[in-house]
Amino acid sequence: MVSNTGWMRNQEGLGLWEHRGKVAIVGWGQSHIDRRWDGVSLDRSCGGLTKEACLKAIADAGLSLDDIDGLITSAETRAEQTWAPRPYFDPPYDTEDGLTFTSADWIQRELGMKNVQYRVSDAPYIGPMMGLAAQAVGDGLCETALVWYPMVNLAGRYGHNNPQNNSDEAPGPSAFTLPWGYQSGAMFNNLVIFQQYCKKYGKSHDGLADLCLNLRRNGLMTPWSYYALHEPYQLTREDYLNGRVIEEPLVIYDCDRPVNTCAAFIFTTAERAKDLRQKPAYVLNHAQNGGRGRSTMATLEEHQEAVASLARKMWEGSGLGPDDVDIFNPYDGYLTFTQQFLEGFQWHGVKWGEAHDFYADDIRVEGPHPFLSSGGNNGTGRTRACLFSDSLEQLRGTAGPRQVTTRNDTALAGCNTPDSNGFLMLSKHPD
Amino acid sequence: MSTIPGLERPGPVPNDMTRPFWDACNERRLVLQNCTACQRLHYPPAQRCDQCGSADNFQWKEVEGKGHIDVYMVIRDSRIRGFRSAQPINFAVITLDEDPGINFLSNLPGTPPGEVPVGAPVELIFEETSTGQLVHEWQVVT
Ligand SMILES: [Zn+2]
Numbered sequence: 001m002v003s004n005t006g007w008m009r010n011q012e013g014l015g016l017w018e019h020r021g022k023v024a025i026v027g028w029g030q031s032h033i034d035r036r037w038d039g040v041s042l043d044r045s046c047g048g049l050t051k052e053a054c055l056k057a058i059a060d061a062g063l064s065l066d067d068i069d070g071l072i073t074s075a076e077t078r079a080e081q082t083w084a085p086r087p088y089f090d091p092p093y094d095t096e097d098g099l100t101f102t103s104a105d106w107i108q109r110e111l112g113m114k115n116v117q118y119r120v121s122d123a124p125y126i127g128p129m130m131g132l133a134a135q136a137v138g139d140g141l142c143e144t145a146l147v148w149y150p151m152v153n154l155a156g157r158y159g160h161n162n163p164q165n166n167s168d169e170a171p172g173p174s175a176f177t178l179p180w181g182y183q184s185g186a187m188f189n190n191l192v193i194f195q196q197y198c199k200k201y202g203k204s205h206d207g208l209a210d211l212c213l214n215l216r217r218n219g220l221m222t223p224w225s226y227y228a229l230h231e232p233y234q235l236t237r238e239d240y241l242n243g244r245v246i247e248e249p250l251v252i253y254d255c256d257r258p259v260n261t262c263a264a265f266i267f268t269t270a271e272r273a274k275d276l277r278q279k280p281a282y283v284l285n286h287a288q289n290g291g292r293g294r295s296t297m298a299t300l301e302e303h304q305e306a307v308a309s310l311a312r313k314m315w316e317g318s319g320l321g322p323d324d325v326d327i328f329n330p331y332d333g334y335l336t337f338t339q340q341f342l343e344g345f346q347w348h349g350v351k352w353g354e355a356h357d358f359y360a361d362d363i364r365v366e367g368p369h370p371f372l373s374s375g376g377n378n379g380t381g382r383t384r385a386c387l388f389s390d391s392l393e394q395l396r397g398t399a400g401p402r403q404v405t406t407r408n409d410t411a412l413a414g415c416n417t418p419d420s421n422g423f424l425m426l427s428k429h430p431d
Numbered sequence: 432m433s434t435i436p437g438l439e440r441p442g443p444v445p446n447d448m449t450r451p452f453w454d455a456c457n458e459r460r461l462v463l464q465n466c467t468a469c470q471r472l473h474y475p476p477a478q479r480c481d482q483c484g485s486a487d488n489f490q491w492k493e494v495e496g497k498g499h500i501d502v503y504m505v506i507r508d509s510r511i512r513g514f515r516s517a518q519p520i521n522f523a524v525i526t527l528d529e530d531p532g533i534n535f536l537s538n539l540p541g542t543p544p545g546e547v548p549v550g551a552p553v554e555l556i557f558e559e560t561s562t563g564q565l566v567h568e569w570q571v572v573t
Contacts, residue, residue: 063487159510166512167441168561175453176475179566180536181514181522188504192524195502199549202533247522247546248505293536294481296472297524 007135008128009317010288012309017285017317019138022271023431024280027063027266028225028389029056033381034260035376036153038081042184044152046077047098049262051110053150057264061145064278065111070118070142070267071104078258078382081154083161087154090114100152102262107148118142118374125149126384127331127415128422132285133267138283143272148264149385158258159183169176176296186334186417189297194336196300200353205249207356208335209240212253215372216331219379221365221401222390226259226300226381256333263385265392270430281395281411284353284425285317293299303337303418304352307344314345314412318425322346327394329387330423331415332376340418342371349414370404374413387413388424394430434540435520437481439513449476451491456565459557465535467493472504474533496555498525498569503536503547512560519544525569537569546563 009017020354031049042048058065079100088099097106104119118141121127126149159165170178180187200205207279216235219225235253245252273280291301314319320347330341339355347370352359363371374390377383391411393399414423433440444493445453455462463560466480468488479486503523508513521544539547539559553569560566 157510162510165510168439168513169444170441170560171444172446173475174441175445175449176535178511179440179443180538180561181509181511181520183510184537188522191504193505194501199502245505245507248507250504274573296534296536297534299534 006213007132009286010290011314012312012316014313014317015028016319019134020284020318021282022270023134023267023283024270024393024430025138025265025283025426026268026273026276026278026280027057027061028392029053029058029060029209029264030385030389031056031226031262033054033226033229033383035226035230035257037087037156037260044260045098046079046100046152046260047102047106047110049260050102050107050148050150050264053262053264054107054111056353057146057148060278063266065113066115067144068113068146068263069115069138070124070145071108071113071116071144072122072129072136072147073101073102073104073107073121074125074129074149075101075121075275076103077150077152078395079154082154082162084154085161085263092169100154102148102150118250119191126388128266128288129275131288131422134267134283134286134424135150137267137269144266144268146264147267150262150263151259151383153258153260159262187247190334190337190417191247191410192297193300193303196340197353200300203353203356207359208239208254210238210359210363211338212240212335212378213237214359215376215379215394217376217379218365218373218402222375222380222386223400225375225379225386226257227379239384248406250334250336253378254335259381259383261381263383263389266387279396279428280425281392282430284410284427285314286422286424287313288422289419295420298419303340304344304421308342308346310421311345314425316421320410322349323411325412326409327370327373327391327404327411329372329374329376329391329411329413331384331417331421332372332378333376337418338372338376345412346417347371363400365404369404370406373402373404374400375402384415387415391426391428395425395426435481435538437467437486438517438520439558440558440566441511441513442560442564443566448478452476453564455491455493456557456567459565460493461496461555461567462491462493465490471495472530472533474535493530494527497528498535498553498555499528500524500539500547500551500553500571501526502549503539505545521547523547531552535567535569539570540568541570
């Protein structure tokens with residue numbers, strides 16, 4: 001089921017989603033969040049945090065363990081880089097299940113769930129995974145799905161221990177990139193595209209400062225966030241402009257902070273959602289992008305067309321348009337590509353090249369343009385799930401100090417990059 | 432060795448599809464796949480044409496080594512061993528004059544880090560990697 005992509009809505013021309021308004025998110029749970037696991041406390045291990053998030057989500061929905069008949073998760077927890085040193089005793093051991101990921105079988109066993117009939121442990125990262133979950137419930141593969149996404153941050157520097165980065169040879173497709181120092185798409189290709197954007201529209205890196213500061217502000221208004229818990233102070237413009245340079249012009253504050261945490265969500269049918277504890281957030285559509293550019297580096301024009309296509313897919317499947325989207329939580333890790341989503345979806349009328357001017361206007365949650373009310377991954381830590389959980393809270397009206405003062409009927413959220421992502425359209429109303 | 436001090440580039444490993452490309456580099460020639468049905472260049476090498484979908488019309492075509500600098504950034508904290516000893520180092524995107532839809536990576540040998548003339552013309556050169564395999568590089572036309 002999951003190994004193929006038949007469930008995806010990654011093409012234009014598919015029409016209104018066949019399960020539009022018939023699936024809802026009715027529960028959410030967020031675990032404790034740390035920078036890293038201490039290697040000792042089992043309740044703060046990946047498995048411990050996953051259990052915490054799942055139990056909170058089930059309780060939030062007003063359900064019991066016996067109500068869950070579907071389990072969906074991703075093995076893409078950012079610990080999949082096998083070259084990261086493991087913080088526990090040396091191999092051999094037969095599995096890392098519960099330590100660097102938590103499979104459906106693991107959580108079913110640990111929580112003692114008796115009625116599970118549908119299990120997926122190899123869903124993609126959270127953006128498309130949320131679409132997979134909505135489709136699975138809509139298709140009747142399960143009625144009530146528990147969906148969780150742990151993020152695992154092992155000690156050590158990303159990639160420095162990767163054998164490929166310490167080899168004299170560049171095999172396969174890397175032969176055309178590695179000899180010139182190319183590392184990762186999200187960082188390198190998207191930074192190239194950011195530079196093309198600045199060149200085309202006469203903008204500069206400084207134009208991201210307002211977005212960065214506002215995301216941290218929103219993150220500090222999120223009680224569970226990494227920054228609210230561990231570094232509860234606001235950044236200044238000077239901090240941002242003088243941030244440690246990673247790959248010029250990218251600075252440390254453009255990069256979301258890797259963390260150790262888990263978020264869980266409950267998807268069920270609109271019918272089942274009627275008499276549950278929370279106001280349902282109905283799924284009006286899900287859509288995905290997956291592709292690459294023509295040559296070595298994808299270009300700004302190719303990414304703009306990718307997001308424009310994603311938007312067309314989202315409008316077509318949901319029956320909504322740019323003016324109908326109240327809450328907008330697109331991915332921000334790295335900060336350099338968020339503008340493509342803002343402009344491609346034309347949220348609040350923003351056109352190509354206008355994002356930095358929009359950031360410099362009033363994007364506070366209490367203002368008229370509460371962009372990324374979640375605080376994003378830069379404001380909360382790299383959970384990715386914050387994009388979806390804030391959307392839920394805003395629709396429910398339970399976002400506390402982050403609650404927007406604008407209309408809050410619909411929410412659009414998703415990740416990761418403009419060319420590779422999955423988005424979900426949510427609404428208070430099923431029709 | 433590279434002409435950039437401290438730089439040790441990983442050497443490309445040819446496979447069945449890419450061997451003609453890398454063999455040509457060792458002869459200091461830049462050849463790209465050309466779909467003779469579409470007259471469309473492909474780089475990096477592909478299994479089939481991204482326009483007509485056919486794998487049967489590819490021919491290797493030598494291109495003129497002229498391009499322009501599109502954009503650049505500066506690598507200051509590389510994950511790649513052979514680059515950590517050379518940083519800060521330029522990382523530029525070069526468009527091919529014959530077809531600006533084709534782009535290449537370049538560290539711009541001869542151009543100091545951060546002093547990159549965006550939009551300037553560049554010409555093809557070749558540099559040695561850790562394995563002795565030559566790779567295509569670009570330098571600013573003076
Ligand atoms: Zn062709």
